[in-house]
Amino acid sequence: MHQRNVGSGLRGFAVVLACCTFGLVIAGALVTSNDAALSVPDWPLSWGKLVPTLEGGIRYEFAHRAIAFLVAILTTILAIRMRTRLAWSALALVLAQAAVGGMVVKFVTPAWATISHACLAQLFFAVVVAIVVDLYSVAAPAVMRSPAPLVAAVALFAQTILGAAVRYGLVLPVAHIAGAAVATILVMWAALSILMQHMENATLRRPAMLLLSITFSQVFLGIGAYMARVAYSEAPQPMPVMVWFSVAHVAVGSLAFGAAVALAMIVYCQPRSETVMANRGIVIA
Amino acid sequence: MTKIWMGAVLIAGVTLSSLTLVSCGGDKPPETAKSEATAPAAAGGAAATPDEANGGTVTGKVAFAGEKPKMATLDMSANPACERAHKGSNQKSEEVVLNDNGTLKYVFVWVKSGLPDGKQWAVPTSTVSLDQNGCMYKPHMIGIMTGQNIEVKNSDPTNHNIHPMPTVNADWNESQSPGQAPMMKTFARQEVMVPVKCNVHPWMRSYIGVVGHPFFAVTGDDGTFTIKGLPPGTYTIQTWHEKYGPMEQTVTVGAKESKAVDFSYKG
Numbered sequence: 001m002h003q004r005n006v007g008s009g010l011r012g013f014a015v016v017l018a019c020c021t022f023g024l025v026i027a028g029a030l031v032t033s034n035d036a037a038l039s040v041p042d043w044p045l046s047w048g049k050l051v052p053t054l055e056g057g058i059r060y061e062f063a064h065r066a067i068a069f070l071v072a073i074l075t076t077i078l079a080i081r082m083r084t085r086l087a088w089s090a091l092a093l094v095l096a097q098a099a100v101g102g103m104v105v106k107f108v109t110p111a112w113a114t115i116s117h118a119c120l121a122q123l124f125f126a127v128v129v130a131i132v133v134d135l136y137s138v139a140a141p142a143v144m145r146s147p148a149p150l151v152a153a154v155a156l157f158a159q160t161i162l163g164a165a166v167r168y169g170l171v172l173p174v175a176h177i178a179g180a181a182v183a184t185i186l187v188m189w190a191a192l193s194i195l196m197q198h199m200e201n202a203t204l205r206r207p208a209m210l211l212l213s214i215t216f217s218q219v220f221l222g223i224g225a226y227m228a229r230v231a232y233s234e235a236p237q238p239m240p241v242m243v244w245f246s247v248a249h250v251a252v253g254s255l256a257f258g259a260a261v262a263l264a265m266i267v268y269c270q271p272r273s274e275t276v277m278a279n280r281g282i283v284i285a
Numbered sequence: 286m287t288k289i290w291m292g293a294v295l296i297a298g299v300t301l302s303s304l305t306l307v308s309c310g311g312d313k314p315p316e317t318a319k320s321e322a323t324a325p326a327a328a329g330g331a332a333a334t335p336d337e338a339n340g341g342t343v344t345g346k347v348a349f350a351g352e353k354p355k356m357a358t359l360d361m362s363a364n365p366a367c368e369r370a371h372k373g374s375n376q377k378s379e380e381v382v383l384n385d386n387g388t389l390k391y392v393f394v395w396v397k398s399g400l401p402d403g404k405q406w407a408v409p410t411s412t413v414s415l416d417q418n419g420c421m422y423k424p425h426m427i428g429i430m431t432g433q434n435i436e437v438k439n440s441d442p443t444n445h446n447i448h449p450m451p452t453v454n455a456d457w458n459e460s461q462s463p464g465q466a467p468m469m470k471t472f473a474r475q476e477v478m479v480p481v482k483c484n485v486h487p488w489m490r491s492y493i494g495v496v497g498h499p500f501f502a503v504t505g506d507d508g509t510f511t512i513k514g515l516p517p518g519t520y521t522i523q524t525w526h527e528k529y530g531p532m533e534q535t536v537t538v539g540a541k542e543s544k545a546v547d548f549s550y551k552g
Contacts, residue, residue, distance in 0.1 A: 039484035041446050041460045053444060056364045056485035108448070108456035236357045236378040237488040 010081060011135045017074045018128045022254065024071050025121055027064040029250035032167065033243040036060040037114075043105040072098060078131070086131050093124040111168055118164035122157060122257055129258040133265040138203060148190035149267045152211070153260035155183040160253060173226065180222055187215045187256075190263065207266055211259040218252045225249040332407035335499050335514025341538030344545050346509045347392045347524055351552030354381045354528075359488045366443040367420035367486060378488070379425040381528050381552075388508020389550060391426040392526045393478060393494040395501035396512065397533065399520035406498045408432040412469070415481070415491065417445045417461070422481065422491035426527075428501040429493060431475055438467040444485055451479045454495065458484075478525055492527055517542075524548050 031037050036057025046052040046062050054062060072094050079091040097120045104113045162179045165171040191208040198204040225245040232239040356377040361367040382390035412434040416423045420441060429435060439445050439461040447468075448458040454472045461468065472479065475497040483489035494501060502510035512522075519537040529550040536546050 035482075035487040036484050038448050038458045039446055041448075041458045047444065047460055047462070055366070055443060057487060058444065058485055059363075061484075105458075108458045234357075234380075236359055236380060236490070 010078075011132070013074070013078060013081075014128070014132045014135050017071065017078055018125075018132050020067065020071050020074060021125050021128050022251070024064070024067045025125055025254045026247060026251050027060070027067050028118075028121055029247040030243070031057075031060045031064045032118075032250075033246040034060050034238050038105065038108065040065070041105065043102045068098065068101065075128075082131070082135075084131075084134070086127060086134060090124065090127045090131060093120060093127060096120060097124055111170055114168055115161065115164045115170070118167070119157075119161050122160045122254055125254050126153075126157070126257055126261040129262050130265055133262050138262075138266050138269075146190075146193055146267075148186070148193055149260065149264040152183070152186045152190035153257065153264050155179075155186040156215075156253070156257040156260050159183045160257060163250075163253065177222075177226075180219060184215055184219055187211060187260065190260070191215075194263070194267070203266060204263075207259060207263040211256065211263055214252060214256045214259050218249065218256050221245065221249040221252050332405040334407045336516070337514040339540050340514035341517055341540065342543040343396075343512045343515065343520070343522060343536055343538060344509065344543060345394075345522075345547045346507070347389045347394070347504050347526075348387055348508065348547065348549040349383055349389045349552060350549050353383055354552055356381060361420060361486070361488070364420065364443055364486060366441065370419035370441065376419070376421065379421070380490075381526075382425075384506055384508045386507060388504065389526060389529075390504055390506060390508065391424075391492075392504040392508075392510075392524050392548075392550075393426060393428055393492070393501065394504065394510040394512070394522065394524050395428070395477060395494060395496050396498065396515070397521045397523040399518050400498055400500070401516060401518075404498075406430070409499065412436045414438065415493075416440055417447075417483070417489070420445075420483075420486045420489060422483075422489055424491075424503070426478075426492045426503050427494070428503050429472070429495055430499055431473060431495055431497050432471050435470045435493070436467045437461065437470060439463060439465060445483045445489070446485055447481065448484055449479050449481045449493065451476055454479065477523075478527075494525070522546050526550060 034057055036059075038061075039057030040046045040052065040061045042048060046065065047058070052058055052062055075091050075094045079087040081087075097117065100113055100117045100120060103110075104117055107113065159176065159179045162171060162176040166173050166176045191212040194204050194208040225242075225248075228239075228242040228245045232242045235242070357380075358375045359378055361371070361376065379391065384390055408430050413427050413429050414436045415427060416438045418440040420443065427435070437447050442463045444460065444462050446458060446460050449456070449472075451472065453474050453476050457470070459468065472493070472495040474495070476495045479493040479495055481491040481493060494503070500512045500515060502512055504510050515538055517539045519535060521533055521535050523531055523533045525531045529552075532548050532550070534546050534548065536544050538544050
């Protein structure tokens with residue numbers, strides 16, 4: 001990561017993109033949880049129009065497409081303005097995500113496409129988070145050499161894949177539950193080792209505590225989502241409790257993965273200048 | 286920065302390998318009542334038709350024992366047009382429909398095995414209708430032969446998408462707007478059952494039994510079924526209910542003989 005002067009406008013733009021991407025993750029979870037993924041059978045148009053009649057499941061699917069379009073535009077602008085590998089990666093991911101989303105519609109949900117769509121969404125969100133961290137030039141004054149933060153991020157992403165596979169019935173929920181236990185232990189390893197060694201360092205302490213909090217919340221949301229699915233397994237349609245638990249589980253899962261990636265960025269990025277050191281890890285351009 | 290890229294590569298590697306593993310094992314259809322393609326001959330070829338005058342007949346009823354299930358009320362508030370279609374009355378799920386005589390409606394009954402190997406059966410030229418009316422599929426369950434036409438209609442003043450979810454037949458998902466012309470569809474391979482859903486209205490669900498011969502029936506308001514014109518032989522008769530699953534019995538019928546085979550599901 002190299003030092004450069006970055007205007008507050010670009011940082012703010014990246015934060016807006018991150019917020020929109022998080023909104024897109026929520027919109028996608030609403031589509032899946034409401035069983036509305038194929039309510040719009042054509043792509044890129046919607047029922048042959050730019051704006052279809054907004055009713056039933058079409059509302060969720062079209063909102064998802066509209067937010068996705070906005071995110072793609074914002075990502076393109078950011079990539080053109082930043083011209084970094086991370087920004088180009090984000091653009092490549094969002095375009096790939098749009099293409100996979102289109103294939104899900106065109107080829108009527110092949111399992112590989114739906115799971116790829118869910119996983120690419122999380123990966124894209126993580127890259128956008130990495131861009132924000134990069135733009136704010138956050139780095140830890142005391143660099144850790146432990147692989148724990150990176151391992152925790154990989155474990156949380158693997159959980160995303162397992163969660164999507166469970167949702168589409170390709171693996172049993174027990175795999176995702178076992179994965180949750182492993183991922184939580186790895187997150188605790190990453191966060192607690194940072195807290196024990198660098199409690200005085202706010203640049204490290206805050207994201208580590210945030211990652212722990214989000215991950216624990218995610219475990220309880222996962223339990224809630226599972227119990228809601230069991231409780232309403234015979235319901236003739238998606239029930240609100242089931243929908244909201246599932247959406248919250250997906251959304252907080254994204255936040256956990258994003259927090260792990262942010263922590264890994266902060267830990268592994270070398271302090272880049274004396275200014276960094278002087279500002280306890282925060283460069284103010 | 287190099288380490289970040291190494292991490293990204295590692296994450297991408299995990300994604301790809303996991304997807305490969307998942308997709309390699311995930312596309313196998315489950316072992317349910319379906320078989321390899323039984324391609325009936327097109328009408329007009331050397332295909333046979335059921336000999337109702339001289340063949341055997343299997344009749345029966347599908348009873349239900351146990352506590353009467355309470356059918357869930359459908360929430361159609363997501364689309365006012367659907368609510369208006371029912372004039373404010375609550376529409377119940379058709380997952381389990383218990384007839385007044387204690388029998389079950391919407392049970393698919395078919396000859397699962399026992400027919401002469403390799404015999405080709407003529408595809409009926411008649412079409413089977415599947416209507417979307419009041420944001421419900423009417424009827425809730427149909428049976429067709431492989432290659433037989435289904436006419437999918439939209440009688441509602443609202444949009445529907447028709448999305449069958451077969452495991453051995455080809456997937457499709459098409460939109461149908463109000464007033465749009467009916468669409469004709471066929472299934473090429475035998476599959477019992479093919480669920481059909483509408484993603485615009487997630488409570489809408491129907492089932493299609495696709496069979497490679499003409500010996501099948503769906504129970505109606507009296508819970509009975511009749512399968513006529515069977516060649517003399519011993520057959521496995523299977524029933525399939527969307528909640529209670531399949532049941533089987535074996536029956537032997539001779540020429541012009543009628544046998545009764547009753548089934549009973551427990552709640």
